[in-house]
Amino acid sequence: xxxxxxxxxxxxxxxxxxxxxxxxxxxxxxxxxxxxxxxxxxxxxxxxxxxxxxxxxxxxxxxxxxxxxxxxxxxxxxxxxxxxxxxxxxxxxxxxxxxxxxxxxxxxxxxxxxxxxxxxxxxxxxxxxxxxxxxxxxxxxxxxxxxxxxxxxxxxxxxxxxxxxxxxxxxxxxxxxxxxxxxxxxxxxxxxxxxxxxxxxxxxxxxxxxxxxxxxxxxxxxxxxxxxxxxxxxxxx
Amino acid sequence: xxxxxxxxxxxxxxxxxxxxxxxxxxxxxxxxxxxxxxxxxxxxxxxxxxxxxxxxxxxxxxxxxxxxxxxxxxxxxxxxxxxxxxxxxxxxxxxxxxxxxxxxxxxxxxxxxxxxxxxxxxxxxxxxxxxxxxxxxxxxxxxxxxxxxxxxxxxxxxxxxxxxxxxxxxxxxxxxxxxxxxxxxxxxxxxxxxxxxxxxxxxxxxxxxxxxxxxxxxxxxxxxxxxxxxxxxxxxxxxxxxxxxxxxxxxxxxxxxxxxxxxxxxxxxxxxxxxxxxxxxxxxxxxxxxxxxxxxxxxxxxxxxxxxxxxxxxxxxxxxxxxxxxxxxxxxxxxxxxxxxxxxxxxxxxxxxxxxxxxxxxxxxxxxxxxxxxxxxxxxxxxxxxxxxxxxxxxxxxxxxxxxxx
Numbered sequence: 139x140x141x142x143x144x145x146x147x148x149x150x151x152x153x154x155x156x157x158x159x160x161x162x163x164x165x166x167x168x169x170x171x172x173x174x175x176x177x178x179x180x181x182x183x184x185x186x187x188x189x190x191x192x193x194x195x196x197x198x199x200x201x202x203x204x205x206x207x208x209x210x211x212x213x214x215x216x217x218x219x220x221x222x223x224x225x226x227x228x229x230x231x232x233x234x235x236x237x238x239x240x241x242x243x244x245x246x247x248x249x250x251x252x253x254x255x256x257x258x259x260x261x262x263x264x265x266x267x268x269x270x271x272x273x274x275x276x277x278x279x280x281x282x283x284x285x286x287x288x289x290x291x292x293x294x295x296x297x298x299x300x301x302x303x304x305x306x307x308x309x310x311x312x313x314x315x316x317x318x319x320x321x322x323x324x325x326x327x328x329x330x331x332x333x334x335x336x337x338x339x340x341x342x343x344x345x346x347x348x349x350x351x352x353x354x355x356x357x358x359x360x361x362x363x364x365x366x367x368x369x370x371x372x373x374x375x
Numbered sequence: 376x377x378x379x380x381x382x383x384x385x386x387x388x389x390x391x392x393x394x395x396x397x398x399x400x401x402x403x404x405x406x407x408x409x410x411x412x413x414x415x416x417x418x419x420x421x422x423x424x425x426x427x428x429x430x431x432x433x434x435x436x437x438x439x440x441x442x443x444x445x446x447x448x449x450x451x452x453x454x455x456x457x458x459x460x461x462x463x464x465x466x467x468x469x470x471x472x473x474x475x476x477x478x479x480x481x482x483x484x485x486x487x488x489x490x491x492x493x494x495x496x497x498x499x500x501x502x503x504x505x506x507x508x509x510x511x512x513x514x515x516x517x518x519x520x521x522x523x524x525x526x527x528x529x530x531x532x533x534x535x536x537x538x539x540x541x542x543x544x545x546x547x548x549x550x551x552x553x554x555x556x557x558x559x560x561x562x563x564x565x566x567x568x569x570x571x572x573x574x575x576x577x578x579x580x581x582x583x584x585x586x587x588x589x590x591x592x593x594x595x596x597x598x599x600x601x602x603x604x605x606x607x608x609x610x611x612x613x614x615x616x617x618x619x620x621x622x623x624x625x626x627x628x629x630x631x632x633x634x635x636x637x638x639x640x641x642x643x644x645x646x647x648x649x650x651x652x653x654x655x656x657x658x659x660x661x662x663x664x665x666x667x668x669x670x671x672x673x674x675x676x677x678x679x680x681x682x683x684x685x686x687x688x689x690x691x692x693x694x695x696x697x698x699x700x701x702x703x704x705x706x707x708x709x710x711x712x713x714x715x716x717x718x719x720x721x722x723x724x725x726x727x728x729x730x731x732x733x734x735x736x737x738x739x740x741x742x743x744x745x746x747x748x749x750x751x752x753x754x755x756x757x758x759x760x761x762x763x764x765x766x767x768x769x770x771x772x773x774x775x776x777x778x779x780x781x
Binding site: 197220226241252253258 | 376377378379381382385386389680681684685686687688689690691692694774775
């Protein structure tokens with residue numbers, strides 16, 4: 139569970155997340171989990187088990203009530219907003235359930251967004267890299283399309299390309315196939331597995347779909363805000 | 376193109392209807408500002424020009440004579456005194472050529488002319504009309520009031536028994552160029568002169584009384600050989616006249632009165648007009664600012680999910696801030712360009728519609744580049760300022776919540 143240097147890529151330690159001021163709702167009740175570089179892991183569990191909450195904490199979109207989260211060597215709970223933005227930009231890629239592409243932009247512009255929005259400028263190198271990724275996800279002829287003119291599967295493939303454009307070590311995918319038909323789901327999953335193999339990108343995939351979970355190397359199951367089980371898939375399909 | 380500019384322009388372009396509507400609102404506001412400024416500036420300039428068309432900027436005269444006490448009261452002596460006002464007689468300025476040379480050196484003074492002015496009557500046939508005789512140095516006086524340009528008949532000539540008569544007076548006397556009139560002055564001097572020209576200065580009091588003659592002739596009419604009863608000054612900046620008058624008084628010890636003092640009511644009126652213009656413009660600016668702010672606030676609410684995504688994938692809050700500030704600035708700038716053009720058009724239309732019988736515009740409009748530049752800068756600034764609140768709100772959006780709830 140550790141990278142070559144012996145440290146895991148992601149380490150969550152006793153993370154607790156509570157919502158509400160007077161009436162507290164416990165979404166995570168002390169989760170400890172870690173992920174080493176190059177893993178392709180699924181996070182499963184029933185609705186309300188805390189999967190999305192954990193993903194938001196790991197994605198630095200939310201802060202834990204208590205507990206600590208390391209990304210690489212960085213302990214993130216102590217960081218301020220700009221520090222979080224910087225770590226997010228450097229370390230993380232996101233694939234959301236509802237693709238969350240920006241409708242005002244073309245497929246290529248959407249893929250360029252993470253770096254463009256961070257540095258403020260779109261370099262030729264970034265443009266080339268984004269185009270390459272779109273070719274890799276099979277959308278070479280759709281680059282200049284507005285994302286509203288793409289099918290659901292195509293939109294999610296653009297989202298995968300967007301998540302990878304900065305070559306982040308860790309991609310967080312929240313129900314990436316939850317909104318897709320079977321054929322598109324398989325396409326998107328294979329795409330992610332390919333990038334995992336070829337680029338060594340680590341994936342953490344939240345899913346309800348047992349077929350997706352079975353296709354992952356490792357499955358972490360959350361129930362009622364706690365880790366219920368954590369096992370390796372011997373023969374991922 | 377920098378990211379924030381790209382996103383801002385794309386958002387404005389995508390929300391075509393909204394953008395067009397707020398641009399129209401900003402344009403209308405700006406055109407009101409341009410139109411009002413041009414109209415009031417033009418109107419004020421023309422009023423001042425008309426006022427100064429028949430009077431000098433500063434007039435320097437001998438102080439009025441006042442009674443002097445021979446004995447002052449003291450602690451021991453009380454004096455029961457009946458002071459009578461002194462009657463005023465026509466007097467010359469002592470050593471006026473020296474005073475004139477000195478006044479020419481006052482900063483801002485562009486011309487000085489000596490005059491002998493007095494009252495009298497003009498007689499012709501049955502008509503006997505009161506007149507104001509003004510003896511002038513023909514060359515110097517032209518720099519004070521350009522009578523040559525105001526001639527309606529004859530030529531500019533006051534030498535050798537020739538005079539210029541103001542138009543209404545000429546009509547009342549029934550004279551034209553070449554006719555002779557008799558002049559009787561308050562000093563009891565009588566003379567017959569020839570009308571060389573008729574002029575009009577557009578001021579009824581002037582046009583019905585003035586008779587211009589040579590300085591020398593007036594000196595003999597008022598028994599002031601070699602004298603000058605007043606010096607008239609022209610200054611470079613008409614609003615500096617009061618300062619020049621004060622300095623002229625300090626240097627010469629004479630009475631100096633500026634046109635600003637003589638026309639205090641006009642100036643008060645102009646200043647009230649400027650004040651009301653400023654109030655109207657202020658409220659227009661506030662309305663424009665509120666318009667831009669409300670559209671951007673709505674846009675932030677509509678786009679909160681997108682802003683959340685931008686933030687989640689690594690966009691810094693300050694860039695999100697910039698996106699909305701740029702939108703505000705661009706709306707203000709574009710609106711001011713369209714509004715300036717529209718305001719200029721409106722002004723010219725108004726000017727061409729409201730005309731005097733002689734074809735001159737009733738409300739002369741003054742449009743200059745600095746007005747447009749100032750308006751554009753104002754509108755852009757207001758746009759930026761109006762965008763501050765929505766932009767800050769956007770930059771502070773919590774990405775996770777925005778994505779969840781957006």
